[in-house]
Amino acid sequence: MEYNDITYEKTGAVLRVCHNRPDKGNAQSTRLLAELDDALARAKADSEVHVVIIGGQGKHFSAGHDLADGMKLRGDYTVEQHWHWEQEHFLGNAMRIWDLPKPTIAEVSGACIAGGFMVANSCDIVIASDDAYFSDPVLHSMGAAAVEALLHPWVLNTRKAKELLFTGGKISAEEGKEWGMVNHVVPRADLEDFTMKMAQQIAKAPPHATAMLKRSLNRTADIQGYRNSLNAHFDTHTVSSSTKEFWDIVNQGVAAMVAGGKNSGSDK
Ligand SMILES: C/C=C/C(=O)SCCNC(=O)CCNC(=O)[C@H](O)C(C)(C)COP(=O)(O)OP(=O)(O)OC[C@H]1O[C@@H](n2cnc3c(N)ncnc32)[C@H](O)[C@@H]1OP(=O)(O)O
Numbered sequence: 001m002e003y004n005d006i007t008y009e010k011t012g013a014v015l016r017v018c019h020n021r022p023d024k025g026n027a028q029s030t031r032l033l034a035e036l037d038d039a040l041a042r043a044k045a046d047s048e049v050h051v052v053i054i055g056g057q058g059k060h061f062s063a064g065h066d067l068a069d070g071m072k073l074r075g076d077y078t079v080e081q082h083w084h085w086e087q088e089h090f091l092g093n094a095m096r097i098w099d100l101p102k103p104t105i106a107e108v109s110g111a112c113i114a115g116g117f118m119v120a121n122s123c124d125i126v127i128a129s130d131d132a133y134f135s136d137p138v139l140h141s142m143g144a145a146a147v148e149a150l151l152h153p154w155v156l157n158t159r160k161a162k163e164l165l166f167t168g169g170k171i172s173a174e175e176g177k178e179w180g181m182v183n184h185v186v187p188r189a190d191l192e193d194f195t196m197k198m199a200q201q202i203a204k205a206p207p208h209a210t211a212m213l214k215r216s217l218n219r220t221a222d223i224q225g226y227r228n229s230l231n232a233h234f235d236t237h238t239v240s241s242s243t244k245e246f247w248d249i250v251n252q253g254v255a256a257m258v259a260g261g262k263n264s265g266s267d268k
Contacts, residue, residue, distance in 0.1 A: 005032035007057060008039050013050035013203035014196065015043050016107075019116075022058025027066035028115050030073055030089070036119075037093050040100055050203040050210070052100065053195055054123055055107035061132065062116025064147075065090070079242045083235075090115065090148040091234045095227075097122035098218065101211040103202050107195040108132045108173070109188060114147050121151035124214065126181065127195045128173035129188040134181070140168035143249035145240035150233035154226060155181040 007018045017039045019026035028036075036054075043049045056062055074085060097104055097119065106120035109129040114136050120126055136152065138144050146152070152161035156179045164171060176182035186194045202210070218226075240246065 001038045006035045014199040015049045016053040019056040025063030026056045027063040029066040029069045051199040060110035061108040061112040064114030094122040094149040129191040132173040135170035137168040143246040
């Protein structure tokens with residue numbers, strides 16, 4: 001597969017894959033999601049790759065799903081078609097990042113919103129620059145129950161996740177670190193180097209034992225209900241994004257964005 005909406009760069013045993021639509025806030029087009037998924041499948045099969053970094057070219061990590069692209073390609077889908085497509089490409093992509101048998105690091109700068117937040121949260125480690133912020137405004141801006149994978153209570157805690165999602169607000173990199181969601185906050189100019197240094201350190205570990213360690217760490221979450229709760233939320237999310245309430249909001253907000261090129265973020 002040829003890559004256009006991502007960059008793919010190997011440095012020793014570290015693969016750095018970046019969202020590459022900086023003029024669109026790195027919004028995740030259908031093509032970008034397919035390319036990211038393909039890059040991860042390649043990384044999984046490539047014994048030379050020990051660690052994967054997921055970042056963003058330019059100012060932002062990602063503005064989330066490309067709403068214009070989604071409306072254009074799937075605006076007339078039935079509920080059943082939405083369920084199948086999103087299960088494979090939104091929840092599925094997130095779970096394939098989580099399940100990758102190699103450590104993943106999210107390298108986050110600027111905006112990390114909704115579907116972008118879902119990708120970052122699916123990584124094992126999050127390194128953020130001091131200008132980064134995280135938000136999931138979907139309840140307010142689209143009238144749906146958050147994004148497709150409800151990772152928030154797993155990476156924050158239930159109370160903070162509720163505040164974030166109910167208000168449609170955002171948390172800074174520093175606040176994310178206080179809550180244990182972000183591993184390190186570094187100056188913007190140091191983000192790439194800092195992340196690469198950590199990735200290279202992790203990459204020195206024997207790959208099979210690393211895969212087994214990740215398997216056990218992820219199983220610990222699964223034993224607590226991680227996978228089941230994400231699958232259950234996905235169905236709830238689909239119901240919430242099939243209602244009249246949802247379509248009234250989307251037809252106003254997103255259609256205006258598609259027509260006028262404006263964003264729909266409820267950036268409180
Ligand atoms: C279940 C749903 C899950 C989801 O993921 S829904 C998506 C939720 N995401 C949002 O609501 C993000 C909204 N966007 C923003 O808040 C801002 O934008 C940013 C902070 C990401 C970037 O701000 P700045 O750097 O000031 O740039 P800019 O002029 O606002 O945007 C640059 C271009 O990017 C387009 N864009 C931004 N976000 C999206 C998006 N999510 N889908 C499609 N396009 C997007 C804009 O419209 C514009 O485009 P043009 O230059 O043609 O006017």
